[in-house]
Every structure is written in structure tokens, then in C-alpha cells.
Amino acid sequence: MALMVDAVNARTRLLEAAVEAFAAKGFHGTTTRDIAGAAGMSPAALYVHHRSKEELLYEISLAGHQRALALCEDAIAASSDPERQLVDLVRDFVRHHAVHHTIARIVNYELAALSAEHRAEIDALRHRMDALVRDLVHRGAASGRFTTPEPAMTGAALLSLGIDVARWYDEAGGWSPEAIAGHYAELALRMVGSNGSSPS
């Protein structure tokens, strides 16, 4: 039992060290020695817990994408009103990208470093997220609640706004994740041409 706890702790320490290293020097600029060293282990010990540097990136990327997708699914499941769904989705998605900006940067900027097999799995999650947002905008437009000539491109722009928050968000800046999330939800209603009263 103690051994199992040690192994879980070691795995977690290595994942945390990998996040810090990838964020600071990029995937290709990081060695397994850097990661093992930051986790207080030998390079050989790293391979007991993770098959490779790419496997670490994949685990970080998978967890990050699963979490972002779950936020979107939860927002859509919580209501049948497209405006309410959009406000909740954008608010939670933007807040997530501000709070978890270090992981979100790795998740979004290091896709090209994944193996072909892992990349296909992550791309499938990204396509599900794109489709959820695009379908939400389509549904709102079809019901007359939204007015937009380009639902698919508007969906891309909505996700884009949230993802880019991870690039520029700075804890030392004057805006809280909550304040950005609230204003961006308002911007999202404007972008889709919401014609109801704001539910925010």
C-alpha cells in the first residue's frame, strides 16, 4: 500500500515537473533529465513511471482536453435554452483558460509534438468540442434566438477567444478570471446576435 502511494506520488511529481519544464522551454527544449531532476529523481526512475517524454505530454494533453470538453458538455446539459448554454459555456471555458493558463498553453501549442496515434485521439476530443459549440450556435440560429450568417466560423471564434486567454492571462494583471469570464460571456451573446434579454 505504501509502495502504491509512493508510485502515485512519483507519477504526479513527474507530471507537475513536466508541466513546468514544457511551459518554460517547450517540449523540444526539455530533456527527460530536466523533468526527472525537477521531480528529484534520476532519469532512469522517470522511465519506471512514464514510457517517454512524449507520453508525459500526452497525459497532460489528454487530461487538459478531457476537462475542457467536460466543461462544454456540462454547460450544454444544464439547460435547454441556447442563450443560457452559451453564457455558461463561454464563462466556464474562459475561466478555465485563465486559471489553468500554464497547462492550457502546453495543451494548445504542443499538439505537433504528439505521436500520430496520440494526436488522432486528442484531435477527436477537439473535434467534439468544436462540434458542440458549432451545433449550439446552429441551434440558436435555427430557433431564431441567434442571428449569425456564419455559425461554424462564429463557433471557431468563440473557442478562439477562450483559448487565447491562456496566452495573455497574467495573474499580476488587473483583471480576475471571473471578470474576464463574465465580460466574454456578454461578448459571446453579441457575437451570435442574441436577440433575447441577456440571461447573465
Added chain:
Amino acid sequence: MALMVDAVNARTRLLEAAVEAFAAKGFHGTTTRDIAGAAGMSPAALYVHHRSKEELLYEISLAGHQRALALCEDAIAASSDPERQLVDLVRDFVRHHAVHHTIARIVNYELAALSAEHRAEIDALRHRMDALVRDLVHRGAASGRFTTPEPAMTGAALLSLGIDVARWYDEAGGWSPEAIAGHYAELALRMVGSNGSSPS
């Protein structure tokens, strides 16, 4: 004269090779040997033309930022109407980030790799760009042409939308830079709460 042309050609070849290498493997994952090799030169020859790998990144970053800033300045100088200025600025800025997406990614994602002195110079250009867009939204709001409760945050969102196009834009996708630029200009008018007729 022939020697001078050769030197200019060598500098340009090295800059192009650096762009490709930084885009593929990140700044920290790229060696000066990689860059020199891709330009058909020895590592020693690289140092005849560029002081360091960081100097190459700085030159790419400086040119990219100067060009993006010039686009914004030109759009604002071309009209005195805030709607016209916004439409032109967003359209040109978005088109630029789609067409030059490889350079734009390096310019926006490798800021942390610049020396402190170079970073300060680039940050000054970024602050001028932020201020131009924020002031444009403020001016439109003050004159009653735009309605937005958060001009500064809306300005950040407008630049964010354009910059993130560089991340996801794919020549093989179905959307042309022109189509994205046109739709995003329309989204920008909605985001600022433009109450005039669309000038696009």
C-alpha cells in the same frame, strides 16, 4: 557589390531557416547548427551574419511586430469614422495572422525566449498596439457609436481573436484568409455594440 548581395542573401536564408526551425521545434528545441544546416552553411558562418540564436528570434519578432503595428496604424489613419477604422483594422489584422501564421506563431509564443533588453523593446510595440485598439473602442464609445461596458477588455478580445487565428489557421481548411477576415470584422462590430449600419 557582389559580396554585399551575397551577405544579404545569406542573412535572409538564415532568417528563413530560423523561422522554419523555430516553428517546427520551438526556440529552445532548435540549435544554431539546425539553422545553419537548413541554410546550407556551417555553424561558424551563421555567426558572421547573426550574433546568436536569440538575435535571430529578435529580428523575426521585431519585423513581425512592426508589420502588425503598421497595419493597425494604417487602418486608423485611413478614416476618422470609428466603425470604418475598426472594420479595416480587424480585417487586415486577421488576414495578416492567417496568411503569415507561421511567423505569427513564433512572434506571439516565443516572447519568453527574448533577452530582457529585446523583450522590453518588443513589449513597447505590443503596448502601442493594445493602446491603439483600446483607444479606438474608447473613442467609439465616447461618441455614442459603440456601446460597451468594458472598452479595455473588449480591445483585448479583439486583438486576441486575430492573434489566435495564427494558431488554428490551416491552408488545407475550407476557409480563405479573406473569408475569415470579413466575418471577423462583422463580429468585431457586434462586440463593440456598433449601432450604425455596417460599413463593410
